[in-house]
Amino acid sequence: MGHFLVTRLASAAIVVFGVTSLVFFMIHLIPGDPVEVMLGESARVADRENLRHALGLDRPLLVQWLDYLYHLMRFDLGQSLHSKQPIIDILLAHIPATLELTLVALLFAIVIALPLGIMAALHRNTGWDRAAMTVSLLGVSIPNFLMGPLLILLFAMYLGWLPVSGRESPDSVILPALTLGTAMAAILSRMVRATLLEVINEDYIRTARAKGLSRFRTILLHAMPNTMLPIITLLGLQLGALLAGAVITEVVFSWPGIGQLTIEAIHTRDYPLVQSCILLISLSYVLVNIVTDILYSVLDPRVRLGETE
C-alpha cells in the first residue's frame, strides 16, 4: 500500500507541475498584450513601459516562470489587477460557494441516478428500461445553460417555489445544484445500469437467491457492492467535470463561486486572477482524481497487488 501511494503521489506531482506550467505559458504566450488591454491603445509608450516594468512583464519569460513557481510554493498568488486585493483572499472568499454547489449537486446526482439505473437494469428491455434511458439521454443532451433557465422558468417564475438566483437563502442552492446534478445523473444512471447488468448474472447472485434471500436484499447486499468500483471511478471523473460545469451553472444563477469569478476576471482582463482561478480548478480536478485512485485501491485489493508484484 505504501509503495502504491508513493508512486501514485509522485506521478501526481509531475502532473501538478505540468498543469501549473501549462497554465503559466498559456497565459503568457497567447497573442494579446495585457498592458495594452489595461491602458488602452491610445496610451503613451512611456506609460506602457512603466506599467510593464511594474508588473515584471519586461523580464525574460523563463525568469518570470521561475519567479511564478517560487511565489506559488509560498502560496503567494499576487494581486488582482482590478481590485488590488491579494488573490488568495479573493479565492478563499469564493471557495465555499462552489464547494456547497458541487457537493449538493453530487448528492442530487446519486439520489437520481441510483434508483433510475437499478430500475432500468432489473427491468431490462421493458418499457421501464427504455423510459429510464430516454430520460438519461435527454439529460445528456440538455446543456447546463439551457437546463438552468428552464428550471428557473418552471420552479422560480411559474410556481414561485424557489429563488431565481443569488445565494441569499439556504434554498437558493437547490436549482443550480439540480441543474448541475441532472447532467451527471444522466451519465451515472447509464453506468449503474451497465455494471449491474454485468454483475446480476454471476453465480453468487444465483446462490444468494437460491438460499432464499429476497430479491431486494440480493441486489442491495450482493450485487450493488460489486458495482461500486466502476461507479466510484466515474464519480471521481465526473466530480472533476462537475467543477468545470459549475463555471457555466454559476453564471446562469449568479452563484458567487469560483466559476463566476473566473468569467468576471476574463471579462475584466484581470490576468493574474484568471491564471489563479484556472490553476485552482485544475488542481482540484487533479486532487479529486488522485483521491479516486487511492479509494479505488482501498476498495479493490487486485489493484494494489498488481502494482507491487
Added chain:
Amino acid sequence: MKGWQKLLHRLAQWPLAVIGCWCLLALLGPLLPLQPNEIDLTKILLPPGETSVLGYDDLGRPIFDRIVLGAQTSFLVALWVVIVSLIIGVTLGMVSAYYGGWFDQLIVQIIDIFLAFPGILLAIALAGIMGPGIENVVIALSTVGWVGFARLTRAQVLSVKQREHIQAAVALGSPSTTIFTRHILPLILAPIIVEASFGIAGIVIAEAGLSFLGLGVQPPEASWGSMIRDGARYLLVAPHMVLAPGIALMLVVLAVNLVGDRIRDYFDVRLRVTT
C-alpha cells in the same frame, strides 16, 4: 409490415432528418431570403404567431432567421474543430505509437497533462484570453479536442502494429506514409469514426456554452448559445427567446448522439453476434 410498424420505422429515422435539416440550413442559409439582423421596433418580444413562426427577440429581429444563422455557426465550428482535431490527433497518435521511443514518451506525458484539465475549462480560458470570434472558438476547442483522438489512435495502433501484413509491408520496403495510410488507418478507422461522431455533439454544446458566456461569436452574428443568454433576461415575458434556440440545440445534440449510438452498434461486431 403493418401500417403502424412502418410509421414507427419512419419515426426511428428522425435523428437523420434533424441532422439533414441542420446541415442544409447551415449550407443553404446564406442563399435563403432571411433578414436575421433586421430590427423592427414594433415587433419587440412578439411571441410566435401569424407574422412569424418563432416570434421576435428583444430587438425585434425574427427568431427563426437567427436560428438559421446560429445553425451556420454551430455547423461551421463543429466541422472545423472535428477536422483539425482529427488531423492533429490521429497523426500524432499514429506516429507516437508506431515509432515509440522518446517521442512516444513525450506525447504520452502531454496527453496526461491535458487530460488532467477539465476540457471545457481549458477552452473557456483559451477563448477568454484570445478574445471572442469564431476563429478563436475553433482554435480553443481544437486545442482541447485533439487529445481524445490522439489517445484513442495511439491505443489502436499499439494493438495492430505487430500484425503480419504490416511487418510484410515493412519488409517489402513500403514507405512509412503508405504503411500509415494503406495498412494501419483502415484497421483503426471504425473507433475513430465513432469517437468523432460523439465529438460533434460535444463540440456543438461547447460552442454554444462559450457563446453563452460571451466568449464565442460576437453580435450581430448569432449562436444558439448567445441567443439563450440574451433570452434569459426576458424569461418571464418572452420564454420563446430561450425555448426556440434551446430546442434547436437539444434536437441537434440528441440526434447526433443517437446516430453516434447507431454507428457504434454497427461497427460493434460483438453486439451483432449476441443479439
